[in-house]
Amino acid sequence: MTTTPRILIAGAGLGGLALAQALRRGGLDVAVHEQDPTPRTRGQGYRIHIDANGNAALRACLPAETFDLVRDTSGVNDDVMGAYTHHLEQVMVQHFPGITDDLITNVDRDTFRQGLLTGLDDAVHFGHTVTGYRITASGRVRVEFAEGGADEGDLLVGADGVGSAVRRKFLPHAETRDVGLRCVYGRLPLAGAAIPAEIAHGFTWVSDGTGHGAGFAPLRFRSSPHGVPDYLMITLLASPERFGVPDEDLFARSPEGLWELAVKETATWHPDLREVFAQADRESFIPIAIRAGRRVQGWRPGPVTLLGDAVHTMPPTGGVGANTALQDAETLAAELLAETPLVEAVAAYERVMLPRGFDTIDASLQMAARLFDEAP
Numbered sequence: 562m563t564t565t566p567r568i569l570i571a572g573a574g575l576g577g578l579a580l581a582q583a584l585r586r587g588g589l590d591v592a593v594h595e596q597d598p599t600p601r602t603r604g605q606g607y608r609i610h611i612d613a614n615g616n617a618a619l620r621a622c623l624p625a626e627t628f629d630l631v632r633d634t635s636g637v638n639d640d641v642m643g644a645y646t647h648h649l650e651q652v653m654v655q656h657f658p659g660i661t662d663d664l665i666t667n668v669d670r671d672t673f674r675q676g677l678l679t680g681l682d683d684a685v686h687f688g689h690t691v692t693g694y695r696i697t698a699s700g701r702v703r704v705e706f707a708e709g710g711a712d713e714g715d716l717l718v719g720a721d722g723v724g725s726a727v728r729r730k731f732l733p734h735a736e737t738r739d740v741g742l743r744c745v746y747g748r749l750p751l752a753g754a755a756i757p758a759e760i761a762h763g764f765t766w767v768s769d770g771t772g773h774g775a776g777f778a779p780l781r782f783r784s785s786p787h788g789v790p791d792y793l794m795i796t797l798l799a800s801p802e803r804f805g806v807p808d809e810d811l812f813a814r815s816p817e818g819l820w821e822l823a824v825k826e827t828a829t830w831h832p833d834l835r836e837v838f839a840q841a842d843r844e845s846f847i848p849i850a851i852r853a854g855r856r857v858q859g860w861r862p863g864p865v866t867l868l869g870d871a872v873h874t875m876p877p878t879g880g881v882g883a884n885t886a887l888q889d890a891e892t893l894a895a896e897l898l899a900e901t902p903l904v905e906a907v908a909a910y911e912r913v914m915l916p917r918g919f920d921t922i923d924a925s926l927q928m929a930a931r932l933f934d935e936a937p
């Protein structure tokens with residue numbers, strides 16, 4: 562590219578921020594527009610597993626000191642994954658030796674997002690809900706914000722997550738479908754808590770054989786800059802029928818109401834697991850409907866593209882949605898920073914991103930089927 566293009570990114574989530582870091586590092590003009598009013602609006606406390614692809618993408622996108630900050634505020638590395646019955650009978654345990662301290666294997670979502678925001682204060686604009694876009698007479702892209710105001714650039718990247726406003730306008734035929742699973746999600750502060758040894762490390766899947774599955778994973782910070790305490794992530798998954806709660810009720814429940822549901826649904830589980838649910842932070846529970854994107858055909862490349870969940874939403878069962886969004890950021894940044902015309906750079910990115918994203922959705926759905934021993 563001969564002139565410095567202005568890149569607009571809708572969404573300061575994990576993929577959008579990694580992309581902004583890489584483009585800023587490469588000297589491009591970047592503006593990120595995020596609907597959250599402030600960087601600290603959300604406090605969802607998820608633990609996110611970062612795999613080898615995510616590590617490579619973060620190293621490629623972030624300045625070395627920001628990568629070090631993200632790693633130093635990530636979770637202590639664990640090298641084990643296990644599966645148990647709800648009576649804590651072992652189904653399988655797998656160790657992953659050779660995970661060194663320079664790698665990131667797990668992060669707290671909010672802490673990770675704070676790390677990715679490092680140095681981007683002037684590029685990220687909070688309180689800007691992108692409502693859509695239009696292509697101007699000169700072929701540029703103009704976005705407008707629900708709160709008022711607008712911005713114009715040479716490329717718009719929709720990194721605005723599962724409900725993407727950019728995707729709705731760009732690919733109105735693209736759908737995400739309900740995979741028939743609901744997730745009740747919370748956490749248990751580790752200080753002083755009694756945790757059975759079987760779920761105290763790495764990631765553990767517990768299944769009761771009747772359609773309920775639970776994931777447990779501790780996050781022990783190497784160092785926590787915001788004073789977030791170490792915690793055990795708790796997820797309970799089942800179909801709405803298994804939960805016996807219609808969506809109107811599930812999504813209207815208070816955090817404590819969701820905690821009560823989790824306690825009730827696990828009432829016949831091993832006493833040590835019941836104790837984990839009993840001790841959990843009642844205010845931390847949130848409901849999630851699990852969705853997956855349907856494969857879409859490629860399109861004619863132009864001044865709008867998509868990244869991450871905005872184009873390939875996937876169930877969390879593979880633990881790869883964020884890693885794939887980070888890979889998208891790495892691929893798109895590499896193409897945009899190469900000396901090629903912008904539309905060719907976007908085309909090259911989409912040729913890699915689309916098959917990779919949709920293959921990863923398929924793999925995550927297969928993993929969901931294995932975890933529940935049935936096709937979702």
Ligand SMILES: Cc1cc2nc3c(=O)[nH]c(=O)nc-3n(C[C@H](O)[C@H](O)[C@H](O)COP(=O)(O)OP(=O)(O)OC[C@H]3O[C@@H](n4cnc5c(N)ncnc54)[C@H](O)[C@@H]3O)c2cc1C
Pocket residue numbers: 571572573574575576577594595596597607608609610611689690691692720721722723724725726744746849868869870871877880881882883884885886
């Ligand atoms: C329960 C659960 C557990 C998970 N665990 C893992 C895991 O262990 N490993 C893993 O790799 N993945 C995991 N994932 C998936 C991962 O969270 C997502 O794939 C990842 O966050 C996608 O990144 P993104 O940047 O595409 O979207 P997001 O991180 O969702 O960011 C989208 C951003 O866009 C903003 N936005 C939305 N609409 C607008 C708008 N109109 N205008 C402006 N801004 C807007 C949002 O506020 C948000 O900040 C999990 C997901 C869930 C639900």
